[in-house]
Amino acid sequence: MRSDLDHVRRRGLRLHSKQGDCHLQGASAYATAEEIGPSDLVIIALKATSNEALVELIPPLLKEDTILLTLQNGLGNEEFLAEHFGAERVIGGLCFVCLNRTEPGVIRHLGAGTISIGEFTGLPLPRTHEIASEFKRSGVVCNVKPDLARERWKKLVWNIPFNGLAIAAGGIDVAEILADPDLEFLARQLMREVISSARQLGHELPASLVEDQVKATHPMGPYKPSSLIDFLEGREVEIEAIWGEPYRRAANAGAEVGRLEYLYHEIRRALRTRQ
């Protein structure tokens, strides 16, 4: 932990949720990886923009069979870990959850809360199922997926338009996107473009995802995607993981990416010119 360390050591972690609040007083929080030492499983939840820090953070945690599970957003994180620490260690995971860290040591849980994991290099192994079982024993729904890359693209079908338009349209929530006929249309068209891009890269996704995602977004109400909160609070935004890398991979594969390209450059400009 960085800025939250002292607070969490003194007061623990607090989770506010409609499913019940929770206070974890004896949270094991450390300032350095050396204090933790070699581990069976390292769960990486750093923002993707800080990946370079992993080059120093991870080595003290490694033993021969240490597994690296990245729960980060977007594309490129498994590749980064594989390049530095070996592809065979790497498992990827996706978090389907609406939550915001509102102040030091405090997390506000707004909805959902499942994890999907998959091997980076191929089909699920016994270790993949063992990790899923560990999550389930802790009360977290965790599904094992046969095709991690497909799951990543499937999640981008939501993240690219909703996180993106929330920033590009001047800092608005998902309800405002859906209430504006032009933004709702652009969100749908962006979803279609992401689905086509995924297909071009060999990941079959159904066209019905567009309608499914719009339907699933309405009940979220005035939810601010995490990238928007990062943007509004002046923190780094995972622009390359969520928009840049998918755009480049799809363009290189020959997919039609005009809308994605447009959105990516609008977000770049918004980040460059924000107050």
Added chain:
Amino acid sequence: MRSDLDHVRRRGLRLHSKQGDCHLQGASAYATAEEIGPSDLVIIALKATSNEALVELIPPLLKEDTILLTLQNGLGNEEFLAEHFGAERVIGGLCFVCLNRTEPGVIRHLGAGTISIGEFTGLPLPRTHEIASEFKRSGVVCNVKPDLARERWKKLVWNIPFNGLAIAAGGIDVAEILADPDLEFLARQLMREVISSARQLGHELPASLVEDQVKATHPMGPYKPSSLIDFLEGREVEIEAIWGEPYRRAANAGAEVGRLEYLYHEIRRALRTRQ
């Protein structure tokens, strides 16, 4: 004339230009078409958003061989005139000029000032050259073009990105577009998309236009395109003529129009939500 009529009748028309100022005291200004009566040539310079008014304005001006020359922006104006008054009357023209009407009866000329005209239904006729000669006799450079539709698309290669991004990016001038690396990139990509769209519709335009237009725009400095001024002053913007109609024609022809579609919907939203 509408709101400027009294002013121009009393004080005439004033033109401010680096090439010399000009004051036309005895300008023939009329409130109604009936006062003018049947004419050889009707030059239509109304904003395209007011085209419905032409259905009442033009009939009093018509005799058997009256020519209708539209100097309006974008696509769809010749078609509108052809539908209501017969295609054989219609000539289209493009104005290459930077100018703004700054107050009643006053025009500020900032640069350029040539006209290109062409027949709506085919190749130039003797009458096309006669009209060009009339303009030349009045000191206006006027070129006759064999393919009007191609000229319209060529002009859109500039108007779509520069008028469009000026509005969509929050009300900025062309120098600010060129100074922002993301907007400059989007402007170039939009130009490429318009060129491809024109080609898909059978109008051959060279790829070198992109570089030519960027080079021609730099000397304009902080020029505000006319659509931006309309937008900022709360007046109607020619969104369908400049963006909507080109977008729909290109999409129907199977061209890749993701960027144009995105820009069109951003402008629609900007118009809907402007203060």
